[in-house]
Amino acid sequence: MSFTTSEENYIKRIYHLQQETGLVNTNSLAAEMHTRAASVTDMLKKLKGKKLLQYEKYKGFKLNDAGKKAALDVIRKHRLWEYFLVEHLKFDWDKVHPIAEELEHISSEELVLRLDNFLGNPLFDPHGDPIPDKNGKIAVVKQQNLLQVPLKKNLSVSSVTNQTAQMLDMLRHYHISLGTQLMVLKQFEFDGSLEIKVIKQNACIISEQVAKNVFVYDVQEK
Amino acid sequence: MSFTTSEENYIKRIYHLQQETGLVNTNSLAAEMHTRAASVTDMLKKLKGKKLLQYEKYKGFKLNDAGKKAALDVIRKHRLWEYFLVEHLKFDWDKVHPIAEELEHISSEELVLRLDNFLGNPLFDPHGDPIPDKNGKIAVVKQQNLLQVPLKKNLSVSSVTNQTAQMLDMLRHYHISLGTQLMVLKQFEFDGSLEIKVIKQNACIISEQVAKNVFVYDVQEK
DNA sequence: TTATATTTTTAGATTTGTCTAAATTATATT
DNA sequence: AATATAATTTAGACAAATCTAAAAATATAA
Numbered sequence: 001m002s003f004t005t006s007e008e009n010y011i012k013r014i015y016h017l018q019q020e021t022g023l024v025n026t027n028s029l030a031a032e033m034h035t036r037a038a039s040v041t042d043m044l045k046k047l048k049g050k051k052l053l054q055y056e057k058y059k060g061f062k063l064n065d066a067g068k069k070a071a072l073d074v075i076r077k078h079r080l081w082e083y084f085l086v087e088h089l090k091f092d093w094d095k096v097h098p099i100a101e102e103l104e105h106i107s108s109e110e111l112v113l114r115l116d117n118f119l120g121n122p123l124f125d126p127h128g129d130p131i132p133d134k135n136g137k138i139a140v141v142k143q144q145n146l147l148q149v150p151l152k153k154n155l156s157v158s159s160v161t162n163q164t165a166q167m168l169d170m171l172r173h174y175h176i177s178l179g180t181q182l183m184v185l186k187q188f189e190f191d192g193s194l195e196i197k198v199i200k201q202n203a204c205i206i207s208e209q210v211a212k213n214v215f216v217y218d219v220q221e222k
Numbered sequence: 223m224s225f226t227t228s229e230e231n232y233i234k235r236i237y238h239l240q241q242e243t244g245l246v247n248t249n250s251l252a253a254e255m256h257t258r259a260a261s262v263t264d265m266l267k268k269l270k271g272k273k274l275l276q277y278e279k280y281k282g283f284k285l286n287d288a289g290k291k292a293a294l295d296v297i298r299k300h301r302l303w304e305y306f307l308v309e310h311l312k313f314d315w316d317k318v319h320p321i322a323e324e325l326e327h328i329s330s331e332e333l334v335l336r337l338d339n340f341l342g343n344p345l346f347d348p349h350g351d352p353i354p355d356k357n358g359k360i361a362v363v364k365q366q367n368l369l370q371v372p373l374k375k376n377l378s379v380s381s382v383t384n385q386t387a388q389m390l391d392m393l394r395h396y397h398i399s400l401g402t403q404l405m406v407l408k409q410f411e412f413d414g415s416l417e418i419k420v421i422k423q424n425a426c427i428i429s430e431q432v433a434k435n436v437f438v439y440d441v442q443e444k
Numbered sequence: 445t446t447a448t449a450t451t452t453t454t455a456g457a458t459t460t461g462t463c464t465a466a467a468t469t470a471t472a473t474t
Numbered sequence: 475a476a477t478a479t480a481a482t483t484t485a486g487a488c489a490a491a492t493c494t495a496a497a498a499a500t501a502t503a504a
């Protein structure tokens with residue numbers, strides 16, 4: 001089954017709304033889509049016709065399993081492209097969303113698979129949101145910042161908050177980027193700074209301020 | 223000025239046709255676009271309205287300078303994406319066209335610039351077609367295969383014909399891919415095989431059969 | 445040069461996704 | 475429970491891109 005760009009955008013929005021509220025109603029979807037309630041009703045009929053939606057007139061609606069899978073496919077593509085834009089094309093993380101909104105509608109399944117492999121099958125996008133796998137499964141790995149994590153455990157960098165130019169410059173210097181494997185060796189009581197070991201690099205020291213903005217997950221769990 | 227996907231597809235086709243025939247006529251464009259002459263006429267009016275086209279009813283048509291620039295922007299994007307798909311996602315070169323047909327319509331100018339830099343500002347796509355720069359300029363560098371090229375000259379691999387799995391496997395072994403810099407050191411009279419030196423690699427020997435399928439251009443000229 | 449064939453354009457219909465305005469259903473209030 | 479208000483759907487229209495069928499312009503051939 002394939003979908004138009006417009007259908008995919010509706011499906012994706014419905015998915016996000018129903019994560020919060022269970023049943024979704026016409027007006028809130030219209031607001032999210034920056035469109036009118038009448039347009040939403042038209043699309044709901046179409047999606048119900050394609051058997052993606054549980055929908056009774058005037059009663060609210062939600063995606064069924066097929067609809068959820070369709071949504072997760074789009075979300076997966078969106079987040080993989082965001083990862084590519086930030087990690088390889090060096091976009092600022094706050095600039096990538098509108099571009100990923102276009103790229104997520106490119107249809108080739110093989111493209112997505114190869115992109116995923118090229119990126120190293122990341123579990124999180126640069127904003128820290130989880131990337132569904134090709135079956136729609138979302139990893140149940142929790143992210144922690146470097147201050148919350150046990151010593152000498154193999155970890156993988158999943159996302160970085162406070163993405164200022166200064167911060168990114170510093171991380172680049174330490175060879176730390178998304179997917180980088182590292183471990184925390186020691187925390188100094190004096191100032192809270194950490195000694196960390198980046199895989200294939202010498203050990204180095206980062207401040208507590210940096211540490212609390214770097215999020216990682218346990219490589220084993222993957 | 224921005225264009226719809228459909229407009230861009232027409233503009234691109236007209237460009238290619240007028241490269242061959244000067245003036246383009248309605249029926250041949252309809253055939254290329256797999257559509258009907260009536261649809262072409264409709265679009266011609268639209269493109270003339272946007273001042274991209276020289277067009278007199280019943281007299282044929284061609285792109286003006288603005289139209290050519292628009293076409294070259296689309297062609298540039300198409301070929302950069304093809305390069306990415308082959309060189310980084312390891313697609314077979316004969317599978318990438320339909321995917322690039324979608325990717326070429328992603329609108330972000332910054333994306334194209336960054337993609338171009340990420341790829342190393344290639345002059346040719348994997349089929350050997352030249353990639354226009356952001357001003358629409360096409361390099362006037364000629365490609366030659368390794369048998370046609372002078373000894374000890376710095377060269378850059380621009381394209382590879384006969385892209386069989388076996389051939390690609392062999393090139394991978396020698397660390398030769400698009401953009402690789404190399405020079406030919408010697409040709410052996412006995413069997414025509416070449417000794418070549420890939421930058422940052424030891425010298426190695428390739429057969430004449432391989433050599434005639436590897437195309438390069440002079441790095442100085444770039 | 446007149447008739448015939450080909451090419452191109454026009455006229456009008458169709459599909460998708462949108463809109464406004466009006467009608468319908470559900471919810472809240474007194 | 476009756477009425478007012480809010481949410482939702484229907485009806486009908488519009489723009490973009492396509493189509494078919496018919497008309498108009500151009501090219502070709504006897």
